Amino acid sequence: MRRVVVTGIGVICASGRNRDEFLQSLQTGRNGIQTLARNAEWGLRFQSGGEVAGYCQAEHFAPKEADMMDRFAQFAVIASREAVRQSGIDWTPELLADTAIVTGSCIGGQATEDQGFQDVYKMGKPRVHPMTIPKTMANAGASAVSLEFGITGPAFTIATACSSSAHAIGQAFTMVRSGMTDFAITGGSEAPFSYGLLKAWEAMRVVSPTVCRPFSKDRNGMILGEGAAMMTIESLDHALSRGAKPIAEIVGFGMSADAHHITQPSAEGAAKAVRMALKDAGIGPEQVGYINSHGTGTSVNDSTETRALKLVFGPNASKIVMSSTKAMHGHTLGAAGALESTAAILALTNNFIPPTINYSEPDPECDLDCVPNVARQADFEYTISNSFAFGGLNAVLAFRRI
């Protein structure tokens, strides 16, 4: 099997409008969560979210182009452009025909759909905009990326709730590793800030009315976020032969289903995915220098994830160094696995551990080192990113310094 490397990274989220801004936020523990732009109008039980502040589609797209894409698909294109730029790839007809695109999205163009439903149900309008279907479909991000670059290889989207883009990267990784394709653009995007969907999150009672405090005893829920992270990945040989500089190596992918409960997580199911990723990478738990945890900030997730890691790491659990960057950028749902994998890679390549911000009080049920509030300098060789979705579908990716 071939070695697979990351050669380009692109990001847009509440913590940064591009890769460098995101890196700075991770290094400084900058909070990207703000009062929702439409908070007064919406009157929800929660008031905050990780929105991309000041996002202006006209800065990125011609008007006609923007008309064809929901915000979530726009984010996918913006992040892909940055990743492709960093990769330095020189598109040839052969490469465009061979390149794969695998994206993750949990809810697709929710805001577009919400607008259409408001038009007919609330406003009593006789018709919905004709672009509602193509802007809402979950694969619109993958399609927009293929249109952006003229890529005609295998392209599809994976929807596994909060694991979507981790599964997507894992799938792209296996496709490159097996030789099915030399080059892939993969990651995920999400834009969940529309009234109907937020009412549904409000009903689940898992969103914090204050701030997201992962692993802290006084945690009271997650904070939603939007954005995208995309990466270019390719076989090591392909990268070296074209003179590209690999950023990091993807070395392992593990996945599992809890078969436990539609919303409550299972430590066993999560542990199984972590074990599988480590086995795939051919490494032991003691070699993992940093874990970017799922760490949603809900009471149940964080204690269950702690138990899961103890199951896998055993006596090495006391040496675990992990953090949840969700406190800074919010839970970006289908984009979370990609955004947090990106955070893990940036940490790996810049020799630091991003902090878990807003941490205030130790919890005996979450007694692993979660790097409270302040980033730390660290040299390490391996990092993993955990994604544990509603529906009990887990995905874990392992990366190595190169």
Next chain:
Amino acid sequence: MPVEMSPASGAGDDLTSRVLRIIAETQRKDPSQVTIDSSFEELGIDSMDGVNIIFALENEFNINVPDDEVKNIRSVRDMVEGVRRLVGHADSTGDTAPAAS
């Protein structure tokens, strides 16, 4: 399963029976299985079920249960007492439904 079969012991008023009925309906249980002394364990109520029941109670009584209160609800009796408190509050203020846009 040894479940208390008598109707709501010591609290057989209309509000209590409505709450018990909503719990039974939401949990897809026979109403005779749900009493004010039933534990969540006996009724197989997990956290998601609890949120579903509270949603149904909000609709039934036209009340709005804050997230903070939900965390403290651990039994059928807590649900009955919580609804009674909120219904009383709603009567006194007339402000029952959340603002929606």
